[in-house]
Structure formats: C-alpha cells, structure tokens
Amino acid sequence: MNVFTIKEIQTCTSTNDEAKHQPFYSVILAEEQTNGRGRNGRTWVSGKGNLMASIVLPKPESAYIYSFLISLAIAQSIAFLSPRIKWPNDILVNGKKIAGILLEVYDDKLIIGFGVNIQEHPVDTLLYEATDLKEHGRAVEKEKLLQDILQNFQFMLELYQKKGFQQIRLEWLQFAMGVGKRISVKLLNSSIEGVFDGINEDGILILTDDNGKKQQITAGDVFMI
Numbered sequence: 001m002n003v004f005t006i007k008e009i010q011t012c013t014s015t016n017d018e019a020k021h022q023p024f025y026s027v028i029l030a031e032e033q034t035n036g037r038g039r040n041g042r043t044w045v046s047g048k049g050n051l052m053a054s055i056v057l058p059k060p061e062s063a064y065i066y067s068f069l070i071s072l073a074i075a076q077s078i079a080f081l082s083p084r085i086k087w088p089n090d091i092l093v094n095g096k097k098i099a100g101i102l103l104e105v106y107d108d109k110l111i112i113g114f115g116v117n118i119q120e121h122p123v124d125t126l127l128y129e130a131t132d133l134k135e136h137g138r139a140v141e142k143e144k145l146l147q148d149i150l151q152n153f154q155f156m157l158e159l160y161q162k163k164g165f166q167q168i169r170l171e172w173l174q175f176a177m178g179v180g181k182r183i184s185v186k187l188l189n190s191s192i193e194g195v196f197d198g199i200n201e202d203g204i205l206i207l208t209d210d211n212g213k214k215q216q217i218t219a220g221d222v223f224m225i
C-alpha cells in the first residue's frame with residue numbers, strides 16, 4: 001500500500017495547476033490537459049491515452065532531489081524497455097523521449113508533474129525525438145502504470161530518508177544516459193561541449209570540457225553528440 005490518494009479527473013489545464021489546491025499526498029490523474037507544460041516554458045502535448053499526473057507533497061528543503069526520485073521511479077516502472085535517464089530527468093527508450101517531469105513549487109507545496117507516453121507521442125518536436133509504450137508493444141493501463149510509479153517513488157523516498165542522496169545517486173547512475181560519452185549542454189544563452197562525468201553528491205552535472213577543466217552544470221538541456 002502506498003500513502004497516496006489518487007483523484008481522477010476528465011480534463012484540466014494542467015494536472016500541476018489542479019494539484020495546487022489538493023491536500024498533501026494527493027495525486028491528480030487526468031484524461032486530458034488543455035495547457036500541459038513542459039520544462040523551460042515549453043508546451044507538453046499529450047494524447048488522451050497517455051499518463052498525465054501530479055503528486056502533491058509538503059515542500060521539502062531540497063526540492064531538486066525529488067526530480068531524481070521520480071525519474072528513477074518512472075524508469076524502474078518501465079524497466080522492461082531498458083530506459084535511460086537523460087540528466088536531469090528525461091526518460092528515453094532507444095534514445096527517444098518517452099516521459100518527462102516538471103517540478104513546481106506552489107506556496108508550501110511541491111508539485112511533481114509527470115507525463116508518460118503510452119498510446120501516442122508527438123512527432124514534430126524540435127528538441128528531441130519521442131516514442132511511446134505502444135510503439136514497443138507494451139501499452140500498459142495508465143492506472144496500473146501510475147500505481148507502479150507511486151509504489152517505486154515511495155520506495156525511493158524512503159531510501160532517501162534512510163540513506164540520503166548518496167544512495168539515490170548510485171541508483172540513478174545505473175540508469176543514466178551517456179556517462180563517459182561526449183555531450184553538448186544547451187544553457188540559457190550558450191552551450192558547452194565535453195565528456196559527461198556523471199553527477200556529484202548534489203546532483204549537479206559534471207562535464208570535463210575540451211581544456212580538461214571540470215565544469216559543474218546546474219540547469220540545461222543535454223544532447224548526445
């Protein structure tokens with residue numbers, strides 16, 4: 001049994017908006033979003049058969065840790081497709097995005113929104129190619145997938161509370177995409193290339209640039225090159 005109470009709704013602007021007015025440990029699950037949001041001000045377009053949900057938690061001190069907890073929980077829930085997590089929290093199968101995560105703080109709440117492509121995926125994305133579970137012959141029920149994600153999330157949360165981020169970091173690195181490989185990171189107004197050296201004890205991306213200098217990156221979009 002997990003600690004979450006699921007509220008299913010038909011339609012909303014964004015499950016993250018809907019979640020703002022719900023008690024802690026609620027989970028909003030929507031059939032449809034009319035204004036789904038992605039990271040960095042992008043739009044999240046998702047069809048009706050896909051999973052769109054948001055968890056409401058009391059705002060913790062280190063909210064960013066939760067992006068590692070939820071990305072791990074999603075990756076574990078679709079482990080049968082050998083997913084990889086692209087820092088900080090995109091989930092990819094065969095290099096194509098299958099799930100995304102959007103954390104937002106509202107008053108005393110942390111809202112953890114996530115979308116998993118089950119039945120369909122956008123085809124005209126500029127930043128990345130996408131895929132869905134159906135394309136891989138594994139179109140699970142969204143309610144069942146949500147239950148699995150919540151169970152794994154609770155497990156990761158308890159692990160974090162008992163052992164701290166160090167343990168989560170090791171779990172996350174097992175799923176991490178491109179460690180030791182060359183990447184380009186698109187920052188706000190520039191981009192930087194180098195070798196991805198993993199994440200440090202704070203979840204910050206470490207990149208060795210072409211001058212051999214270790215750079216610490218706190219926010220950006222990663223591309224494999």
Ligand code: BTN
Nearest residue numbers: 014036037038039100101113115
């Ligand atoms: C991203 O990869 O850019 C993040 C996508 C997050 C999408 C989910 S769908 C449920 C929740 N509601 C939203 O408006 N966004 C998140």
